[in-house]
Amino acid sequence: MVVLGRIAAPFGVQGWLHIQVFGDDPQTWKVIEHWYASREADAPATRWSLLEPDGFKLQTKGPVIRFRGYPDRTAAEALVGFYLAVPKQDLPDTGEGEYYWGDLVGLEVTNLQGQRLGRVERLMETGANDVLVVRDAVAGTDKAVERLIPFVSAVVKTVDQEAGRLSVDWDFQW
Template sequence: MQDKPVTLAAVVGAHGVAGEVRLKLFGEGVDTLASIKSLNGGALTLKKLRSDNKGGAIARFDEVSDRTAAEKLRGTLIEAPRDALPGLAEGEFYFSDLLGLAVITDAGDPVGTVHAVENFGATDIVEIEKADGQKFMVPLTEQAVPSWDAERLVVNTDFVEND
C-alpha cells in the first residue's frame, strides 16, 4: 500500500466562471490538501484552496482556466502520493485504503467488496457491494468489523444483509 496514492477529494462540479472547482473532501480537511501542490501524478497543480464552509472546498488548479475545463473534471478523484502526507497515528487509516478490498464474514464466507466509506457524523460507515450488485452498509466498529488488512475486510456475520 505504500506506493498506492491516497484519494483526498473528488471534484463535484465547477464553481463560478474562472475555472474553480467544488471538492468533496475525504481527508482531515482543507489544511491537509492545501499542503500538497502536485496532485494526480503531477497532472494537477494546486494554485489556491479554500473552505466552502459546508465541509467541502473550492480549488483552483494551474491547468484549469475556465468553467468548461472545470466542468470536465467533474467526478475526478484528487490523489496525492502517500509520502507527501503526514504520518498516521496508531489506529488511523485512509478511507482509500479500504476501497476495493475483498469482504468476508468472520466465518470465512465471501461477501463482496468495499464500495465506499462514508461518515455521516456518528461513525465511519463501510458500503459493501455483493457479487449480485446489491449494496449494504456496516458501521466501522470493532463489533461489526473485527479486523481488516491490506488484502481483506472481515465483517461479523450478524451484520451481513442476506436476500
Template sequence: MSERDSGSSGRAKTQSAARASFGAFVRKPVERPAADAQKAPAAQEMRAESAESWPDDAVEVGAIVDAYGLKGWVKVAAHADAGQGGDALLSARRWWLENGRERKSAARLQAKVHGDSIVAHLGGPADRDEALALRGYRVYVCRSDFPALGTDEYYWVDLLGLDVVNEAGVELGKVADLIDNGAQSVLRIEYAATGKDGKPVTGERLIPFVGVYVKTVDLAAKKIVVDWEADY
C-alpha cells in the same frame, strides 16, 4: 474504531458509541499555500501525463465543476459521500487530472473550503477562461498524500476489497463499498452465492461499521474480523 473521507473522500472510524463521526474533509476556512508556490515557475506549470507517468497510488477524490473568480481558480466537487479522502485536496502538493484519455497534472498553489466545495489555484490556468477549460476533469491525488489519521481511523479506499470473516473464521465476503446512512457507515459486502435456479449470483451483506460488530481491521493482512453470523 472509525473510518475516514478519499477518498469520496472519506474516513471511517469504528466506535462503540451509537453514532459514528466522520466527514469528507475537515471544514476549516483556511488557505493552504503549497511549498510549490515558492518554487521556480517551471515547477508550477501544468504538464501532460501518460499512463506510464501516472502514479500507481492515484485515487479519484473529486471533479472540477466550474471556474472560481477571474484569476484562474477552479471549483471542485469533492467525493465526500464516496469517502476517498477529500481533505487530501487541501494538502496534496500536486493534483492529477483526467478527462477521457487526456491526462494532466498541476501543482496545487492554494486551496480552501468554500461552502460545500473546494476552490483551488493550480499551476497553469491564469484566467477564468483557462479555468473553465478544465471543467469535467476528474481530480486524483496520490494515496501517499492523504493526511495521517488517528487511532482506529481508516480511509474508505483502504477498506475496499478487504476480506471479511467472523470470529469463528467463517468467510463472509469482500468489502465492495461503504454506505453513509446518516447515523453511521455501513460495510457493503459481496459474496458468491447460488440462486434459486441453481445459477451463481452475487450475494450482499450490510454490516454497520461500529465497534459492537467490527472487532479488528488488519490492513496488512487485508482482513476485517466481525461479530456477525453468515445467516444474518
C-alpha cells in the same frame, strides 16, 4: 493512486472548483503539492494527468481547489466530473483506527461467528456514515450477494490490513 474525491462544480469565476469528498478530513489535503485527474476512478496510473494546485480552501459546503492553467470559470469547467487522486506515498499518515478507503478495498470480511461475508468491493458515503460494499460470489453460479455494512465502531470490530481481514458484528442473513 488513492482517489480522494471528484470535481463536482465550478465555484465562482476565478477557476475554483468544488470537490465531492470521498472520505474524511480534507483539511489535511492543503499540503498536497501534486494532484492527478482522470475520468475513471479505477484508471491505471498511466491514464492520470498531473494537476498543480494554485489554491485550496475549506468552505462550509466542503473544499474548493484551483489548479494552475485553469485561471477562470470557463477553463475550470473542463475538469468537472474528473476524479482526483494522489499517490499513496504523498498522503499524510493515518492515525490509530483511521484508514484510507483504498486500504479497505479487497479485505476479506467475516462476522463474529467466523462466517465469510465476502470482500470489500468499494465504500460509499451516505451522509450519516461510510458504508462498506461487500460482495460474495454464490458458489456454482455467476451471481453474487451484495451486503451494505456500516463502517462504524459498533459494527466493525477489527481491521487487520496485514492479514487482509476485517471482522464485523453482522449477521450472515442481513
